[in-house]
Amino acid sequence: MRLEAKTVLITAAGQGIGHGSALACAREGARVIATDIDAALLAALAEKAPGIETHVLDVRDDTAITALAAALPALDGLFNCAGYVHNGTVLGCDEAAWDFSFDLNVKSIYRMTRAFLPGMLEKMNRDGTSASILNMASMASSIKGFPNRFAYGATKAAVIGMTKAIAADYVKQGLRCNALCPGTVDTPSLRQRIAASPDPVQAEKDFIARQPMGRLAEVADITPQVVYLLSDESRFVSGQAVLVDGGVTI
Ligand code: NAD
Numbered sequence: 001m002r003l004e005a006k007t008v009l010i011t012a013a014g015q016g017i018g019h020g021s022a023l024a025c026a027r028e029g030a031r032v033i034a035t036d037i038d039a040a041l042l043a044a045l046a047e048k049a050p051g052i053e054t055h056v057l058d059v060r061d062d063t064a065i066t067a068l069a070a071a072l073p074a075l076d077g078l079f080n081c082a083g084y085v086h087n088g089t090v091l092g093c094d095e096a097a098w099d100f101s102f103d104l105n106v107k108s109i110y111r112m113t114r115a116f117l118p119g120m121l122e123k124m125n126r127d128g129t130s131a132s133i134l135n136m137a138s139m140a141s142s143i144k145g146f147p148n149r150f151a152y153g154a155t156k157a158a159v160i161g162m163t164k165a166i167a168a169d170y171v172k173q174g175l176r177c178n179a180l181c182p183g184t185v186d187t188p189s190l191r192q193r194i195a196a197s198p199d200p201v202q203a204e205k206d207f208i209a210r211q212p213m214g215r216l217a218e219v220a221d222i223t224p225q226v227v228y229l230l231s232d233e234s235r236f237v238s239g240q241a242v243l244v245d246g247g248v249t250i
Contacts, residue, residue: 001029014041016187020219059108074119105155167239183245
């Protein structure tokens with residue numbers, strides 16, 4: 001199995017891409033530690049896949065992150081998946097919205113990495129293994145511009161910059177760090193965004209229209225890339241913003 005003997009922690013694993021990734025990593029033999037702010041979603045995941053260990057974790061809570069890192073064994077893989085889509089232009093983004101987006105989408109990754117990286121480095125050094133950090137960015141507005149993704153695009157571009165900095169700092173110690181940049185994926189939060197728009201039918205058509213393959217991504221279109229980037233198969237890949245976007249950026 002592709003993640004045999006690997007311990008992998010995933011944030012925002014309660015639904016969407018994080019949830020699918022937790023199941024995919026477990027299928028490939030990883031010990032999966034699934035975290036999310038929502039206890040009910042985690043309980044449903046644990047019922048579906050009893051081998052997956054779950055912990056309620058708010059990635060904006062540094063004290064909780066530090067406590068969890070101290071309680072868990074060292075990781076081989078960390079997938080920082082948590083993130084939020086702010087809808088609006090620069091004029092529609094007040095300071096509170098900007099700060100919230102940066103706190104959840106960017107600073108959370110800084111917090112998680114500072115808490116879990118020392119254990120990952122120590123384990124690699126001790127056991128001669130390699131380790132991987134995967135950070136959730138996006139195709140939307142960090143790679144290709146889209147309307148009403150001002151704060152979102154800025155945060156996801158920051159994730160890519162942070163990823164490259166971490167990759168450069170630890171490449172000689174065997175740690176890889178990459179950013180994942182999906183196109184539009186059919187997840188519960190995307191459905192919420194469609195439902196909240198003034199014309200939901202048209203909003204869904206618009207999302208699909210920007211996908212040259214003529215459909216939204218399913219979570220299962222994204223998770224093989226997550227498994228690959230967390231596994232040793234990607235041992236020569238670091239510092240990359242990896243696009244899985246259905247051809248939007250061809
Ligand atoms: P989602 O937005 O449907 O679910 C997000 C999950 O995050 C929920 O389970 C929620 O409980 C959890 N969460 C919210 N706040 C949290 C916090 N403070 N701490 C921990 N968990 C928290 O899932 P999704 O659409 O798959 O998005 C996941 C990631 O993928 C995000 O970073 C998003 O920006 C990114 N992304 C999504 C798409 C897409 O089209 N869906 C495309 C590109 C990138």
